[in-house]
Amino acid sequence: MAYAKQYIDKLRKSGLRPTKQRIKICEVLFDTDKTFHFTIKELVKIIENQANIKVSLATVYNTVHAFIIKGYLKEIPLNSSQSYYDTNVSHHHHFFDEEENKLIDIDQDDVDEINIRKKIPGKKIRSVEVIAKIVSDNQSQK
Amino acid sequence: MAYAKQYIDKLRKSGLRPTKQRIKICEVLFDTDKTFHFTIKELVKIIENQANIKVSLATVYNTVHAFIIKGYLKEIPLNSSQSYYDTNVSHHHHFFDEEENKLIDIDQDDVDEINIRKKIPGKKIRSVEVIAKIVSDNQSQK
DNA sequence: CAACAGTTTAGAACTGTTTTAATATAATTT
DNA sequence: AAATTATATTAAAACAGTTCTAAACTGTTG
Numbered sequence: 001m002a003y004a005k006q007y008i009d010k011l012r013k014s015g016l017r018p019t020k021q022r023i024k025i026c027e028v029l030f031d032t033d034k035t036f037h038f039t040i041k042e043l044v045k046i047i048e049n050q051a052n053i054k055v056s057l058a059t060v061y062n063t064v065h066a067f068i069i070k071g072y073l074k075e076i077p078l079n080s081s082q083s084y085y086d087t088n089v090s091h092h093h094h095f096f097d098e099e100e101n102k103l104i105d106i107d108q109d110d111v112d113e114i115n116i117r118k119k120i121p122g123k124k125i126r127s128v129e130v131i132a133k134i135v136s137d138n139q140s141q142k
Numbered sequence: 143m144a145y146a147k148q149y150i151d152k153l154r155k156s157g158l159r160p161t162k163q164r165i166k167i168c169e170v171l172f173d174t175d176k177t178f179h180f181t182i183k184e185l186v187k188i189i190e191n192q193a194n195i196k197v198s199l200a201t202v203y204n205t206v207h208a209f210i211i212k213g214y215l216k217e218i219p220l221n222s223s224q225s226y227y228d229t230n231v232s233h234h235h236h237f238f239d240e241e242e243n244k245l246i247d248i249d250q251d252d253v254d255e256i257n258i259r260k261k262i263p264g265k266k267i268r269s270v271e272v273i274a275k276i277v278s279d280n281q282s283q284k
Numbered sequence: 285c286a287a288c289a290g291t292t293t294a295g296a297a298c299t300g301t302t303t304t305a306a307t308a309t310a311a312t313t314t
Numbered sequence: 315a316a317a318t319t320a321t322a323t324t325a326a327a328a329c330a331g332t333t334c335t336a337a338a339c340t341g342t343t344g
Binding site: 076077078079080083084095097098104110117120122123126128130131135 | 217218219220221222225226235237239240246248249252253254256257258259260262264265266267268269270271272273274275276277278279
């Protein structure tokens with residue numbers, strides 16, 4: 001509850017009224033310093049486990065989308081049947097562990113600046129993301 | 143028709159029998175030197191427009207998947223509601239034009255080698271892909 | 285505290301993908 | 315080249331994630 005005020009602020013800035021459900025969503029997403037990668041389904045499950053608040057899928061989708069537009073969350077550019085989201089909105093990259101279907105952050109500092117020499121007339125680059133797929137290193141190749 | 147033989151070969155190597163439908167798919171995908179980016183729906187539409195052959199979605203999905211496993215096609219790691227595929231299977235990167243929903247290849251040579259300093263114990267990197275999202279450059283920010 | 289605008293919800297609808305089971309076609313055997 | 319067997323094609327159903335809908339509800343404002 002200590003952070004309720006800042007959650008209300010975040011919601012307001014995202015153009016959303018602070019409701020029970022949305023504040024609970026904020027608690028789950030922003031109550032920790034650690035980066036948090038999640039899918040919508042996982043988020044719903046965590047809320048259900050942590051609180052006696054029932055939150056519908058629609059509410060979760062709406063709130064997550066508003067936060068993305070505002071820049072409080074980032075969608076991770078990973079093609080999968082479902083969308084992954086990230087509370088770490090700083091510019092950074094990802095490992096994707098194909099065996100465990102898990103994402104791991106790579107700080108921007110851990111990758112040399114990416115300089116793309118090709119230019120597209122009339123277009124500018126809005127974001128550059130690196131996805132490095134990783135698998136177990138068992139010497140033997142599969 | 144000239145390339146039928148090499149398509150049959152590709153199909154066989156992918157563990158597929160050469161059928162009318164599959165050869166038609168090959169014609170659309172491999173009949174040009176140019177890189178071809180496509181979604182399943184687009185591929186079906188092209189086939190329908192170009193030929194009097196009716197091809198079901200299921201056949202297209204099956205064939206595309208077999209080609210991916212064999213390495214004749216690549217899935218592009220772009221998060222979108224649908225999957226994008228690429229006939230360019232060499233190691234390269236992509237622009238994604240968010241306004242036109244179109245992909246543009248970036249040759250590996252046009253990007254400095256990507257050196258990721260972070261290591262994950264027991265894991266090795268299998269692929270590294272860069273996606274640069276681009277939008278119109280109208281001076282004025284949106 | 286009334287009225288209104290915005291919110292929540294369950295469930296329906298929608299989209300891309302996968303599966304199913306009947307029919308058709310290719311490959312193999314005779 | 316016919317018969318047999320194995321595999322492919324198909325329409326339609328199933329499925330999963332996401333979005334939409336419309337009715338009930340709640341926060342906000344005056």
